[in-house]
Amino acid sequence: MATEHTVKSFEQELRRLSGLITQMGGVAEAQVDAAVQAVTRRDVDLAGRVMQSDNRLDDYERQIEQETIRMLALRQPMGSDLREILAALKISADLERTGDYAANIAKRSIALAQLPAVRPASAIPRMGKLVQEMLKEVLDAYVDRDLDKAIAAWHRDEELDDLYTSLFREVLTYMMEDPRNITPCTHLLFIAKNLERAGDHATNIAETIHFLIVGQPLTTDRPKGDESSFAVVSPETPATP
Amino acid sequence: MATEHTVKSFEQELRRLSGLITQMGGVAEAQVDAAVQAVTRRDVDLAGRVMQSDNRLDDYERQIEQETIRMLALRQPMGSDLREILAALKISADLERTGDYAANIAKRSIALAQLPAVRPASAIPRMGKLVQEMLKEVLDAYVDRDLDKAIAAWHRDEELDDLYTSLFREVLTYMMEDPRNITPCTHLLFIAKNLERAGDHATNIAETIHFLIVGQPLTTDRPKGDESSFAVVSPETPATP
Numbered sequence: 392m393a394t395e396h397t398v399k400s401f402e403q404e405l406r407r408l409s410g411l412i413t414q415m416g417g418v419a420e421a422q423v424d425a426a427v428q429a430v431t432r433r434d435v436d437l438a439g440r441v442m443q444s445d446n447r448l449d450d451y452e453r454q455i456e457q458e459t460i461r462m463l464a465l466r467q468p469m470g471s472d473l474r475e476i477l478a479a480l481k482i483s484a485d486l487e488r489t490g491d492y493a494a495n496i497a498k499r500s501i502a503l504a505q506l507p508a509v510r511p512a513s514a515i516p517r518m519g520k521l522v523q524e525m526l527k528e529v530l531d532a533y534v535d536r537d538l539d540k541a542i543a544a545w546h547r548d549e550e551l552d553d554l555y556t557s558l559f560r561e562v563l564t565y566m567m568e569d570p571r572n573i574t575p576c577t578h579l580l581f582i583a584k585n586l587e588r589a590g591d592h593a594t595n596i597a598e599t600i601h602f603l604i605v606g607q608p609l610t611t612d613r614p615k616g617d618e619s620s621f622a623v624v625s626p627e628t629p630a631t632p
Numbered sequence: 633m634a635t636e637h638t639v640k641s642f643e644q645e646l647r648r649l650s651g652l653i654t655q656m657g658g659v660a661e662a663q664v665d666a667a668v669q670a671v672t673r674r675d676v677d678l679a680g681r682v683m684q685s686d687n688r689l690d691d692y693e694r695q696i697e698q699e700t701i702r703m704l705a706l707r708q709p710m711g712s713d714l715r716e717i718l719a720a721l722k723i724s725a726d727l728e729r730t731g732d733y734a735a736n737i738a739k740r741s742i743a744l745a746q747l748p749a750v751r752p753a754s755a756i757p758r759m760g761k762l763v764q765e766m767l768k769e770v771l772d773a774y775v776d777r778d779l780d781k782a783i784a785a786w787h788r789d790e791e792l793d794d795l796y797t798s799l800f801r802e803v804l805t806y807m808m809e810d811p812r813n814i815t816p817c818t819h820l821l822f823i824a825k826n827l828e829r830a831g832d833h834a835t836n837i838a839e840t841i842h843f844l845i846v847g848q849p850l851t852t853d854r855p856k857g858d859e860s861s862f863a864v865v866s867p868e869t870p871a872t873p
Contacts, residue, residue, distance in 0.1 A: 453849060460714065467708035477701065480718075484725070498861040505864050563815055570808040570867040577804060577821065581861070584822070608694060620739040620822070623746050626811040 401466055408458055408479045409534075412486075415451040416530040419486040420523055422448070422493035423589060427519030429500040430512065430582060438504075441497035448490035455483040471606070478603040482533065485592040485599075489526070492585040492592075499578040506575040511565055514558045515579065518586040521551050525593040529600065538604050545597035545609070551590040552618065558583050559619035567626045642707055649699055649720045650775075653727075656692035657771040660727040661764055663689070663734035664830060668760030670741040671753065671823060679745075682738035689731035696724040712847070719844040723774065726833040726840075730767070733826040733833075740819040747816040752806055755799045756820065759827040762792050766834040770841065779845050786838035786850070792831040793859065799824050800860035808867045 422441055429438035459480045462468065468476060503512075528544035531537070559580065566576045601609040663682055670679035700721045703709065709717060744753075769785035772778070800821065807817045842850040 456849075460718065463704060463718075464710045464714055469705045473701065473705055477704075477721075480721075495861055502862050502864050506866075563818060566807065566814045566818075567811040570811075573807045573814070573867070574804055574863070574865045577807075577818075578861075580818065580821075581825070584825075608697075620736055620819075621743050622815070623743050624815045625747075626814070 401462075401468075401472070404458075404462055404466070405472065405475050408455065408462070408476065411451065411455050411458070412479050412482050413530060413534055415448065415455070415483060415486050416526065416533070418444075418447055418451065419489045419493070420526045420530070422490050423496075423519060423523055423526065423586075426493040426496035426500065427516055427586075429497050430503060431516050433500070433504040433508070435501050435504050438497040438500045442494050445490050445494040448487050452483045452487040455479055471603075474603050474606065478599050481599045482596050485595045489589045489592045492589045496582050496585050499582050503575055503578050506578075507571065509565060509572050509575045509579065511558060511561045511576065511579055514554065514561070515582055515586070518551065518554050518558070518583060521547065521554065522586050522589045522593065525551070525590055526596075529593050529596040532597065532600050533603075536600075536604055538601065541597040541600040541604075542609075545594050548590050548594045551587060555583050555587040556619045556622070559622060560624055563622070563624040567624075642703075642709075642713070645699075645703055645707070646713065646716050649696065649703070649717065652692065652696050652699070653720050653723050654771060654775055656689065656696070656724060656727050657767065657774070659685075659688055659692065660730045660734070661767045661771070663731050664737075664760060664764055664767065664827075667734040667737035667741070668757055668827075670738050671744060672757050674741070674745040674749070676742050676745050679738040679741045683735050686731050686735040689728050693724045693728040696720055712844075715844050715847065719840050722840045723837050726836045730830045730833045733830045737823050737826050740823050744816055744819050747819075748812065750806060750813050750816045750820065752799060752802045752817065752820055755795065755802070756823055756827070759792065759795050759799070759824060762788065762795065763827050763830045763834065766792070766831055767837075770834050770837040773838065773841050774844075777841075777845055779842065782838040782841040782845075783850075786835050789831050789835045792828060796824050796828040797860045797863070800863060801865055804863070804865040808865075 422444060425437055425441045425444075428434065429441060459476045462476055463473075466472070525544050525547050528540055528547075532540035532544060562576045562580050562583075566573045598609045601607075663685060666678055666682045666685075669675065670682060700717045703717055704714075707713070766785050766788050769781055769788075773781035773785060803817045803821050803824075807814045839850045842848075
């Protein structure tokens with residue numbers, strides 16, 4: 392049987408793990424913020440820093456993975472303790488992917504800075520802000536073990552998908568107006584897609600929090616993905632599906 | 633202490649888990665194949681079937697997740713047994729994402745079927761074939777616990793990135809030639825991006841197999857991601873970076 396001392400230090404380990412996730416989440420949030428700023432300010436230096444900092448998230452993921460494996464092997468946890476550890480493993484993978492998307496946005500901002508500025512770029516900061524808010528909300532929900540907050544963030548993904556779908560149409564129309572817009576607009580499309588994906592990872596985290604708290608997967612249907620995949624925009628009727 | 637009977641049935645459970653992964657891998661492979669065929673044949677019915685079948689992969693992932701949680705809680709495995717279980721959890725997540733990419737390709741093939749056919753579409757089957765081969769190789773490597781095969785598949789991701797980067801340039805040039813190409817070409821770009829991402833998940837699986845066999849993460853640098861993020865293609869000099 393575990394002594395009181397063992398129990399106590401396991402709780403400390405769980406708190407430490409949870410602290411690592413929170414720190415990693417802060418870094419992921421900052422990376423998304425900086426990447427979007429690199430786009431809007433056409434700031435190549437900032438973009439370079441975002442790309443360089445991505446390995447911090449890789450390091451966090453590796454560290455969390457090693458911690459969880461060690462804790463699973465040595466502590467052989469059950470029930471909610473087991474869920475805590477598995478949730479940390481999952482959330483760290485989602486945060487690492489979010490960082491990859493931020494790094495890709497930064498990379499594309501360098502290409503964009505060499506090209507003429509295009510109007511639809513103005514929708515990017517709105518999408519970026521929404522992603523950051525979603526990330527902040529799910530991380531708060533994680534810290535507070537707040538199911539309602541997690542579900543509220545989960546629902547905001549729809550808003551993000553709508554922003555993405557309308558940006559998609561706008562960008563296509565803009566490309567058709569002038570071939571010089573095609574390259575910058577293509578990068579914008581992928582930047583927007585990266586943000587949309589980062590939002591998906593925030594909803595994944597919300598689902599993991601549900602599993603962590605309730606012990607069951609979230610069964611409601613996930614908010615619908617982006618609708619732009621079905622979009623047919625033609626030069627004759629640019630605004631019609 | 634575990635009796636011989638318990639040990640035996642744990643081995644059976646591990647084999648069963650491994651069998652689930654292999655089956656799920658087969659479904660993911662078939663989904664990628666069918667999605668690419670839906671694009672090349674402009675087959676809207678097939679696309680619909682791919683989109684419908686995606687929930688099979690979701691079901692596998694859920695089942696594998698439940699199995700692993702149960703096994704971790706009841707069996708409290710250590711060492712290589714623990715790695716087996718964690719590897720199954722990770723690989724199923726990668727296969728589920730691969731299925732999402734296949735479903736998105738299918739969705740876009742429906743839009744494409746309503747639009748004039750465009751030439752760069754011919755590169756898609758090559759990319760699709762490469763992704764399928766990579767998937768097959770990592771699944772074989774998983775079944776055989778073959779590290780060399782896993783690493784060989786991991787290296788093929790570079791080939792896929794190169795195909796993607798050259799398709800990216802070709803598509804942009806094609807868009808600039810005629811605005812009517814813009815919408816179909818945009819869907820092609822995202823289809824290609826989905827395949828490139830599916831390849832990333834195959835390399836993730838190769839990395840998980842490394843961890844499973846060696847007990848350590850793969851430390852060599854991952855093959856470089858797509859270089860198209862840096863691409864600056866202009867209507868005046870369509871072929872120059």
